Amino acid sequence: MPRVLSPVLTAADFDQAELTAMLLDGEAYRVGDGIAPLDEVPGPLVRAMGLASGLPSRLIAERHSAAWIWGAQPRPPLRHELCADSGARTRPSLDSAVSVREVILLTDDTVNLGSLAVTTPLRTVIDLTRFVIDWNENETGIVRELLRIGGLSIPDCARAMNRRRNLPRKRLALRRLASCQQGMPG
Numbered sequence: 431m432p433r434v435l436s437p438v439l440t441a442a443d444f445d446q447a448e449l450t451a452m453l454l455d456g457e458a459y460r461v462g463d464g465i466a467p468l469d470e471v472p473g474p475l476v477r478a479m480g481l482a483s484g485l486p487s488r489l490i491a492e493r494h495s496a497a498w499i500w501g502a503q504p505r506p507p508l509r510h511e512l513c514a515d516s517g518a519r520t521r522p523s524l525d526s527a528v529s530v531r532e533v534i535l536l537t538d539d540t541v542n543l544g545s546l547a548v549t550t551p552l553r554t555v556i557d558l559t560r561f562v563i564d565w566n567e568n569e570t571g572i573v574r575e576l577l578r579i580g581g582l583s584i585p586d587c588a589r590a591m592n593r594r595r596n597l598p599r600k601r602l603a604l605r606r607l608a609s610c611q612q613g614m615p616g
Contacts, residue, residue, distance in 0.1 A: 438464040438479040462506065474499050478543035481510060488514050489530065490540055490547040493561065494572075496554040499543065502575035513549075551580025555587050559603035573610050584611055 435443060438461055439452075449465055452458040458465040461472065462480025470476055477499045481491055491499055494507040510528040515535045539553040549557065555576050562569050577583070584607050591600050 437470045438466050440464040440483045475543050478546040482546035492549045493557050496549045497572050502572050551576045559606040560599040
């Protein structure tokens with residue numbers, strides 16, 4: 431019986447020379463740490479699978495990594511942003527290509543795409559508006575795109591933030607969220 435391949439191929443599927451040859455021959459494109467055949471549509475599931483290879487299962491893609499997976503930004507961040515639920519008690523040994531922080535998550539803050547948990551567009555908006563240090567027009571564009579992808583409104587996000595007790599940097603996030611309103615369709 432023929433083996434069914436994953437939409438994202440890694441060193442677990444082929445040796446590195448074969449993967450590189452597929453890229454050089456124009457038969458595949460790079461997705462995270464893997465490659466995908468040209469006929470594979472680069473949607474959220476494919477991007478999540480590209481990031482998931484080699485990560486511990488308890489880690490969750492968040493902030494700019496989640497924004498890339500959802501399609502709100504065109505390229506992955508230079509350093510992937512991951513988190514672990516505070517109850518997961520994981521201490522992964524990862525290289526400097528990723529940052530990991532411990533967070534408190536609600537059950538509806540994440541969704542599984544393949545084997546990788548990813549923060550929802552709503553949670554991603556909340557985290558980006560709270561924690562991005564260098565807030566600029568690019569960040570505003572990412573948040574607007576996440577709102578569109580998630581079918582969310584700015585009041586939806588504000589209500590979600592206001593329901594959470596002791597949410598650090600909430601006032602800053604609400605100001606940034608309000609600034610995203612400008613230029614959005616009515």
